[in-house]
Amino acid sequence: MSRLAGRTLRLIVVLAVVAVVAFALAKLSPIDPVDAYLGADIARVGPEQRALIAERWGLDQPPSVQFFSWLQSLAQGELGYSMIYNAPVAEVIAERFWISLPLVGTAWLLSGIFGFVLGLAAGANAGGWADRVIRLYAYVLASAPSFWVAIVLLMVFAVGLGWAPVCCAGPIGVVPEAVTIWDRLSHLALPLITLSILGISQIALHTRAKMAEIMQSDAVLYARAQGAGTLDIAWRHGARNAALPAVTVLFASLGELFGGSVLAEQVFAYPGLGRAVVEAGLRGDVPLLLAATLVLTLFVCIGNMIADSLYAIVDPRLRRPRPSRVGHG
Template sequence: MIAPLTRRLLRLVAVLGVVALAAFGLMQASPIDPVDAYLGPQVAQVSPEQRALIAERWGADQPATQQFLHWLGNMLRGELGWSRVYNAPVSEVIGTRFMASLPLLASAWLGATLIGFALGVIAGTREGGWVDRWICRYAYTLASTPTFWLAILGLLLFSVTLGWTPVCCAGPAGVTRDELSLATRLHHLLLPALTLSLLGVAQITLHTRARMLELMRSEVALHALAQGASRRDVAWRHGARHACLPALTLAFASLGELFGGSMLVEQVFSYPGLGRATVEAGLRSDVPLLLAIALFTALFVSVGNALADGLYRLVDPRLRQVHP
């Protein structure tokens, strides 16, 4: 077990290093000046000398290589830096914002996985029928629908027109998080989570349907049907486990895509999560915060993939005999 774990850790370190280099390179290539973005409208009132002092304080006047090595050294010592946007330690900002995004991400991920898997099994069981055709059309429509457009449409319909859901935020204005009841939190979470969950439904549905069609055309299904089993019994007793592996693969592999979609959804609904913090860090060139979020996201997706590998062995006992 030591050798596989060592290889995994080395691959993870390599991935995090590449992500850090890529994120830092993109920030350096950005046309947004960090000092100007920090000052905002007050940039015209700041003298060149004061601006130079701010750049020197942040190390923005140093060469890019030296800036990156300085940041890397601090990170290896456990210091992620100071967020210029939120005027707080980066670790504190990520912890607070991630805890705010966690219910949104978890509910959206669970909803996309369960709904997509159920629709895929139903469509694969009824090949060529009207149910199969409508589910496929629904999946293809979702796959081609932009996330931000879907969020805006849901906001206009359910919040503005019908008034069923709140317009924005994770709670009423002026109310702290500790004062919110569970019902109020769920009410504000419902529409953003539903919108975000639709992002991953299409892929899971189509891949699950493909695996179900493969099983329903096999000799195993033919033998079960010949013994008097119904198509529903064959689908849920034999096909569900057969289709679990691609569904699990896509569910965990889509964590990065889910986080990317959360940036747009949180912007539309003004949800104070990590996705919105990422957008603000990028627009205002908050390099320490953006680098830390990039590493955190890569680590989050890597842990998800590792969990998927572990679940494979529970779903398919044959994989337990395969050396990792």
């Protein structure tokens, strides 16, 4: 119980620090929220109207007052009101989250599966041609920016070959109720591939390193002496032990995955939570920016906590020994 309380306390501290830093960065930004709110109508609005708009959104108050006012609303379960969407922040985040969930969730799952399999194959055949090919793929894409990969895929498969739509989560001009499952999948394909191939790299490299270490162990040497093949050894002796770094990286990669989704959604004009974060930052929508930042931070922290809990399941050696009771005669 004390361990859970400690984790909860650390989570609260992390969220508080993230909120302060995000608010400070938003206020240091050169973007004027009133100008961003007015957009093309800025030339037709006088100083009096600008002052009324600033008063309406509480932008005429000092930054400290704005921040503590937001904290007070957060304590009451309210995330504020979005300037650019003209809707409660909670509704905006919920709507965009459910659009991003199929993209991020599927990419996360595919990254774990394919990264683990490729890592096992490379580590089990360390030094072979398969190992060299997998490592080359992993090293190249692990260092490639997600927006660059997204642009390349967009230019090749959408613009050049015409195999996929150029943008959005559905056909332009079609109401959401009329969008078919095939339309949604076709618009999801390129952003999903972008996030998946980038996430596979990290998991494959860590799994490969652990698997190569396992293949040099005495247990594997004894298994080979008994006539076991490489595939049988990799599955029976390597998979379970190599799963530990894979699980670690998989849950720790949630932050990178969300970061990549922000850029990928921007390139493909995919209307998910990542694109909403970009718009909030570019247009000075502080309540939406703070709330989205806290939500993403919460997911990353929960992912790390789940990884810590799974360590003991994957590797029993990491379980904490229970204190022994010594009887007194």
